[in-house]
Amino acid sequence: MFQRILICTDLGDGINRLVNFIPQLATAGIKQVTFLHSAPLDDDCEIPKEDQAAVQRAKDILAPAIAAQVPGIEVAVEVDSGGPKEAIITMVKKYDSELVLLGAPIRSLLTQKMFGSTSSALAHQLKRPLLIMRPPVVSTYMVQELKLRCENLFSSYLIPYDGSDSANHLLDEIKQQVTNNPNNCLKNCILVWVIEAGGRFPKADPEGKAEATLAKAKADLEGVGLNVTTQVRRGALMDQIMTAATDEDISAIAISDRKTNRLLDWSVPSFGAQVLRQSWHPVLFFPPA
Numbered sequence: 001m002f003q004r005i006l007i008c009t010d011l012g013d014g015i016n017r018l019v020n021f022i023p024q025l026a027t028a029g030i031k032q033v034t035f036l037h038s039a040p041l042d043d044d045c046e047i048p049k050e051d052q053a054a055v056q057r058a059k060d061i062l063a064p065a066i067a068a069q070v071p072g073i074e075v076a077v078e079v080d081s082g083g084p085k086e087a088i089i090t091m092v093k094k095y096d097s098e099l100v101l102l103g104a105p106i107r108s109l110l111t112q113k114m115f116g117s118t119s120s121a122l123a124h125q126l127k128r129p130l131l132i133m134r135p136p137v138v139s140t141y142m143v144q145e146l147k148l149r150c151e152n153l154f155s156s157y158l159i160p161y162d163g164s165d166s167a168n169h170l171l172d173e174i175k176q177q178v179t180n181n182p183n184n185c186l187k188n189c190i191l192v193w194v195i196e197a198g199g200r201f202p203k204a205d206p207e208g209k210a211e212a213t214l215a216k217a218k219a220d221l222e223g224v225g226l227n228v229t230t231q232v233r234r235g236a237l238m239d240q241i242m243t244a245a246t247d248e249d250i251s252a253i254a255i256s257d258r259k260t261n262r263l264l265d266w267s268v269p270s271f272g273a274q275v276l277r278q279s280w281h282p283v284l285f286f287p288p289a
Contacts, residue, residue, distance in 0.1 A: 001154035001177050001186040002129070004032040006097035008088055011037055011061055013103035014139035017146060019065035024150035026073040029185040034076040034095050035062045038084040050081035092126060098177075100128055103135040104276060104283075129173070130285045131252065137280055149251075156188040157254040157284065160241050160271070163193075163213045166288060170256040171217060173286040178224045189221055190248050191230045194240040207232050238274050245281050252282040 005025075009015040016035075018025070025033055039054040058079045065075050076095065080087050088100060131153075141149060157174070161167045178184045193210040214230040221228045233240040245253055257272040276283055 001029060001181055001184055002099040003030060003181055003183070004095060004097050005030055005099040005101055005131075006034050006036060006088065006091055006095065007101045008036045008084065009062075009103065010084075011058060013135035015101070015103045015133065015135065016061055017138065017141075018150065019062050020143075021147060021150040022065060022068040022070045022073060022075060024147050025153070026070050027151045027185075028153045028155075029181060029183040030073060031183075032074045032076075032095065033065070034078060034091060034097065035065050036078045036087060036091050037062065038087045039079060039081045041081055055079050055081055089125060092128060097128065099131055100126065101131045101133065103138070104132045127287050129287070132276060132283045132285065134280055134282075152185075152251050153282075154185050154251060156190070156248075156250045157186065157252055158190045158192060158241075158245050158248060158250045158281075159254050160237075160275075161191040161193055161214065161217060163217075166256045168217075169289045170254060170286055171220060173256070174254065175221065175224050178226065184225075186226065188227045188229075190244070190250065191217055191221075191228065192241060192244045193230070193232050194237045195232065195234045196237055237271070238278055241275070242278055245279065250281060252284045253279055254284045254286070256286040257288055
C-alpha cells in the first residue's frame with residue numbers, strides 16, 4: 001500500500017529489529033525504506049554537542065538494514081544528533097516518505113503524554129500517515145513471527161466507520177493509496193459500525209440504516225479491488241471496536257479524525273486518542289483533510 005516509508009526508532013523500542021527483515025518489507029510492497037535515529041546530544045559540557053560515540057553505536061545497530069542488499073528495495077540509514085522532530089520532518093522531505101512508522105511507548109500512555117510531543121508535532125506538520133506500533137508487542141515477537149508481521153504490514157485493515165465526513169475521508173485516502181500503488185498489498189478491509197445508546201440514528205431500525213450506509217461504503221472500496229466485509233455491532237464504541245479487532249484477522253486499525261490535534265490531545269475527547277490508548281494492534285492514522 002505504501003512504497004516509501006520512514007522507520008523511526010530510539011533503539012530501545014524494539015522497532016530497530018525491523019532492520020533484519022528487509023526482504024519481508026519488500027514482500028509488503030515497500031520499495032524504499034529509511035531507518036532514522038536521533039542520538040541525544042552530549043550535555044556533559046557547557047555547550048551540548050554531538051555524542052559521536054552514540055551516533056556510531058546507532059549506525060552499527062542499524063547497519064544490517066544496508067547489508068541486506070535485497071533487489072527491488074532501496075535502503076538508507078540516517079543517524080543524527082539532536083531533536084527527533086526536526087530530523088523526521090527533514091527526512092520525510094529528503095526521501096519523500098509516504099508513511100512514518102513510530103513506536104508508542106506504554107509509559108507515555110500511562111503518564112498521559114500519548115507518545116510524546118514529537119508525534120504531536122508530526123501529526124500537525126507532516127500531513128503524512130503515521131503507523132504507530134506498540135514496542136512491548138514488537139519486542140516480544142520471535143523472528144518467525146516478525147517475518148510474518150513485516151510481510152503482512154498492510155494486508156488487512158479494520159476500519160471503524162460511521163458515515164461521518166472523517167470516516168469517508170479515511171476511505172478516500174485508502175482508495176487513493178491502493179490506486180497509486182501498482183504493487184498494492186492491501187487485500188481486505190472490515191468496516192465496523194457500532195450503534196451506541198443515544199447514537200446518531202433514531203431508535204427506528206438503526207441496524208437497517210447502518211447496513212444501508214455500510215453497503216455503499218463497501219461498494220466504494222470494492223471498486224478498487226478490495227475484499228470488504230461489514231459488521232454492525234451494538235454496545236460501547238471502544239469495547240466493540242477492540243473486540244472486533246481481536247476477533248478478526250487484521251494487520252492494523254485504520255483511523256482518521258476531524259482535527260489533527262485531537263489524536264494526541266488528552267484535553268479533548270477523541271476517538272483516535274482512545275484507540276491509541278487501548279489498542280495493542282498497530283494503528284494507522286491518516287491526517288484529516
